[in-house]
Structures are given as C-alpha cells and as structure tokens.
Amino acid sequence: MALVIRNGPGRTRERHGVVDESDGKTPLTNFASTKTGNLTVRHPLLELRLTPTTGLGLFAKCDVKRGSRLLSEAPLLLIPSSGPTTYQDLQQQLEKASPAEREALYGLQHDPELLSRNQVRQVRNYAVTIRKFAKDKDGLKSFVQTQAKAMAIFETNATKLVNKSGSAVFPLYSRINHSCTPNVYANYNPSLRTHTVHAIRDIEAGEEILTTYIDSSQFFAGRDEDLKKYGFECACAFCQSHEPSLLGPTTSDATKRDLRRAKINVVKRSLYAFEGEHARADGICAPRSPSEALDRAQDLIKLLREEGLLGMDLAQAYRWASKYSLQFGVLEKARDYAQKEAEVELCCLGPETDYMGGSGNAASWLKHVQATAEKDKVKLRACEKRMAKEVKRMEKKAEKKAKKR
C-alpha cells in the first residue's frame, strides 16, 4: 500500500508507508487531482473515490474475503497525550514530521467547526510569542490559518488508540467513513506498531469500506449524540432508515433494529457489571447468577449476529459464554465458544495478538479451556479406573462368599 504524493520532480522516499514518488514519470492511478490535492492510492485491494454524501471514501477494487487484512499502517501523526489536543502537542509532532507526511496530512479533510475557541487562541498566542510576525500582519494571519487548519485536520481525522495512549491520524485509515454497521474492524496493534484494518465480512468489489467511529450498539439517539462530537449527522444506510417518531406502533424494520441495538447495549453493560467492570456498566444491574449471565451472553451473541455487528464485541460475547460454561463444567460448550472467539478475533485482529498477554487473547483462553477439559478427562479416567477396581473387588468378594456357601 502506498499513498503517493506529488512533491516536485526527482525525489522518491518512503517512510511509514507513505511514498513520495515524485519522479514525474509514475502515472497517478485510481484517483488524482481532487480538491484535497494530487493524491492517489497504490493498494492492491483499495481505491480512493468520491462518495455521494460523505466526501472521499475507500472502496474495494475486488472481492475481499472475510478476515483479509486491508491496511496495516503507521500513523502520519501521533499525539501521545490522551486529553484534549493542545496546539503545543500538535506543534511538537508537526516539527518531527517529514515534508511528505506534512503534505499528506494537509491533504486530509477538515471540519473547522471542530476546533474549540481555546485551540484557536492557543495558535494565536503561539504566533504572537514567537515574534516572527511582529511586523508582518499578513504573515501572522496566514500562519494562524495554516496551523488552525492542521489542528482542524487532526480533530476531524484523529482516532483514539485503544492499545496505546494517544490519538493518531493515518494516511489511508483516515479516509474511511463511518457506518453504524461497519464491514471492517480497526485496531492499533502495539506489536506491529501499526493500525490494522480487517474485513469482518466478505466485501464485494465496488463496496465502500466502512468502519465505526463509536459504539454502534446503541439506540439511534445515542449514536447520533456520539457522532455529533465528530461534527456530522450519520448518513449510513441504517441511520437513514431511522424513523424519527416512536409514538406509533413499533413495526418498521428500522425501529425493530434500533430497539435490538438498545438491547445489545443493555445486555453488554450488564455483563460488564457481572465482571466487576462497573465503569463500563454505567449503572446497569448485573445478572443475579452465573446461569443468568450465561443466558445473557448467549443472547448477546445472537443479537450481535442478527445486527451484523461482527467485530470484537462478538469475540467478547463468545468469551463470556465460554467462561460461564466452563464455570458450570459444560466443557464441550466452553471449548466450542472459545473456538468461535478465536475465529472472530483472528478475523478482526490478525494473528499478532501476543500483546494482549495472559488469557487476554483468544488463543490463550482456548488453550486454558482445552487444558481444563484435558485435566477433567484425566480425572474422569482415574475415577473410572477406581470404580472398575472396586467392582472387581466386590465381584471377588461375592465369589468367595458363594464358594463358602
């Protein structure tokens, strides 16, 4: 994969998956001369195109099988702090970026309204303190504009990294639009030090690649509220089918699906409460017994599958079902769920999941379940042997008694 940037003649350089291939001879394929600059994507499976409603987006060039790795890219710009982005944070990282990276960054879409007043003030204050523009009003204005644009770009495109503190923008991942029923799963992989994107279902040639920016297992109002922070109203097919009023009978498919999303949310949070993760439970009551927890985990699997939410929430649901089955000693079921978890995890994250540690990754959990099942078999065999011995002893005793008579 490469994001190709025209940058004057004679230079070709590659860093962090960004190729500056400016020999003037390389034809720019797939996508060129957009408002965002002369960008093109060299990728065996993906191309960048304009969508009817959401700006640019990434599309599959050919059929893509579930589990395929579509992207594995290093950040264009990473801000390690986990709080709100300050201009100082951004400026430090911008200084480290190469010209090609900076150009790629400036080519990304931006929504100026996502900038807080405080952020704009930070840029102005900085420009004044460096005194470079003391006698150059136009210079000052243009400096503030470019720096504010960089901040707006970061705010529009940054992804919070789950397995590493901080937020980052990426050359291609930042082109992927949001859907409340995504067809890919994205994850920062600390072992690879890249953001990976995997297909979570088969994707047909020409289909848009869609990720989720939020927790999509929520009722419409919750999703809408979360996406407002990203500055847009969702144009995905599911949200477009939403009916604003729930006063009438709730018969439409979209409404039923919305209610199912709400149910997923409640069940999921109740299971986090059962696991003692109260911060994620957010006030929802836990199941009262392990058997109730197992029922809910099984419900959750069914609901997620019905909704086509096939990312790591599904892997988590399988883990819960496996864990509770193991607690009940239903080993076959525990193993079956653990295998399903491993399959979904591999599909979402790929095989490099050592960073999860302990029984954090599905492979370790599956090993633990298999070892428990093996120990159980050994115990069972020992018990059978003991019983067989006891039966023989009793038979001999009975024989002796019979002979005496």
Ligand SMILES: C[S@@+](CC[C@H](N)C(=O)[O-])C[C@H]1O[C@@H](n2cnc3c(N)ncnc32)[C@H](O)[C@@H]1O
């Ligand atoms: C990370 S960028 C995605 C790529 C972007 N479309 C582009 O042209 O480069 C996020 C922006 O895309 C648009 N967008 C993404 N998903 C959307 C959706 N489901 N509905 C409406 N706009 C969306 C919004 O303008 C949002 O600020």
